[in-house]
Amino acid sequence: GAVVSQHPSWVICKSGTSVKIECRSLDFQATTMFWYRQFPKQSLMLMATSNEGSKATYEQGVEKDKFLINHASLTLSTLTVTSAHPEDSSFYICSARVGGSGNTIYFGEGSWLTVV
Amino acid sequence: AQKITQTQPGMFVQEKEAVTLDCTYDTSDQSYGLFWYKQPSSGEMIFLIYQGSYDEQNATEGRYSLNFQKARKSANLVISASQLGDSAMYFCAMREGAGGTSYGKLTFGQGTILTVHP
Numbered sequence: 751g752a753v754v755s756q757h758p759s760w761v762i763c764k765s766g767t768s769v770k771i772e773c774r775s776l777d778f779q780a781t782t783m784f785w786y787r788q789f790p791k792q793s794l795m796l797m798a799t800s801n802e803g804s805k806a807t808y809e810q811g812v813e814k815d816k817f818l819i820n821h822a823s824l825t826l827s828t829l830t831v832t833s834a835h836p837e838d839s840s841f842y843i844c845s846a847r848v849g850g851s852g853n854t855i856y857f858g859e860g861s862w863l864t865v866v
Numbered sequence: 867a868q869k870i871t872q873t874q875p876g877m878f879v880q881e882k883e884a885v886t887l888d889c890t891y892d893t894s895d896q897s898y899g900l901f902w903y904k905q906p907s908s909g910e911m912i913f914l915i916y917q918g919s920y921d922e923q924n925a926t927e928g929r930y931s932l933n934f935q936k937a938r939k940s941a942n943l944v945i946s947a948s949q950l951g952d953s954a955m956y957f958c959a960m961r962e963g964a965g966g967t968s969y970g971k972l973t974f975g976q977g978t979i980l981t982v983h984p
Contacts, residue, residue, distance in 0.1 A: 784971050793957065794911075794974045801967050841909055847970030852961055853899050853918060855970050857911035 753777060754846050756858030763834055763865055771829045771861045773844035779824035780846035785817075788841040788860075797842075800827040834865040869893065870960050872975035879948045880983050886933070887943040887978050889958030895919075897964040900941040901972065902932065905955040914956075917941055948982045955979050 755774045763769045773783055781802045786794040798819050799807040806819035816838075818830040831838055843860040871890045879885040891900065898919045904912040917925045917932045925932045933942040945952060956979075959972040 782967060782970055788909075793976050794959075794972075796971055796973070799968045799971055807968060843909070843911065845911075845970070845972070852964070852969060853901075853916045855901070855913075855961070855972065857903075857913075860909040860911075862909065 754780075754844065754856040754858040756844055756861055758861055759859060760862040761864070763863070765835055765865055766833055768830055768832045769834055769863060771831075771842055771844075771863075773827045773829070773846070773858050775825045775846045775856075778846075778848050780827075780848070781824060782847050783821060783827040784845045784847075785819060785827070785829050786843050786845070788843065790841075794843065797829075831863065834863070836865045839863055839865045869973045870958055870975035872958055872978050874978045875976070876979045876981070878981050878983060879945075881950060882947055884944060884946045885948055885980065887945070887956050887958075887980065889941045889943065889975055891939050891941060891958075891960050893939075893960065893962050895962045895964075897962075899961040900932070900934070901959040901961070902930070902941075902943045903957045903959060904952075905957060905977075907954070911957075915943065945980075950982050950984060953980060953982045 757772045783800040785797045788794045797812045800819045800821040802821045808814045821827040844858045848854040900917045902914040915925050915927045915930045915932050917934045924934050929946045931944045955977045957977050958975040
């Protein structure tokens with residue numbers, strides 16, 4: 751079964767509203783989680799690194815005030831897309847590293863966001 | 867400069883045949899890891915195989931093997947005995963470094979769409 755659970759799988763929201771996506775690690779503690787965005791038929795682009803108990807580190811060009819990331823516990827990171835616009839419609843997917851291992855990285859199921 | 871390059875936007879293979887998906891990478895780190903993921907139309911990322919930079923032997927996982935040529939900085943995925951269910955997008959990815967708070971972030975290639983014909 752999935753070791754990283756992401757919710758919701760898909761969401762439709764109205765332009766100007768905010769939407770929250772959750773990423774949970776199951777059966778393990780994830781001090782670090784990663785958020786990626788993927789447009790259709792394109793690659794995954796890292797948006798930010800989420801560290802438990804501290805501020806997220808955003809990649810260049812990603813608006814931190816628009817994409818709010820909170821990693822309040824060792825098993826949960828959330829991505830909130832604020833004041834969503836149609837151009838924010840995309841596939842958002844999270845990943846989590848298991849402990850000190852560099853080769854055990856699990857991905858969530860992903861979330862399809864459509865802003866209308 | 868691209869850190870991960872997949873030069874094949876699309877590949878076709880006959881069922882039961884083998885296929886090689888190309889991946890080249892660029893890094894100045896001595897310690898790094900290379901991953902291959904399969905992404906079906908549902909979007910989930912399915913881990914296939916991992917190769918560490920210090921691993922001397924090529925990684926294998928069932929029908930998947932990784933042809934790791936360190937000097938050439940290539941990490942090609944070989945799928946043997948292709949099945950119809952192998953049709954999907956395939957991504958090569960790299961993890962750089964050996965620690966730190968961002969340890970585990972991956973850089974992805976552009977992807978290759980594999981189509982398996984019956």
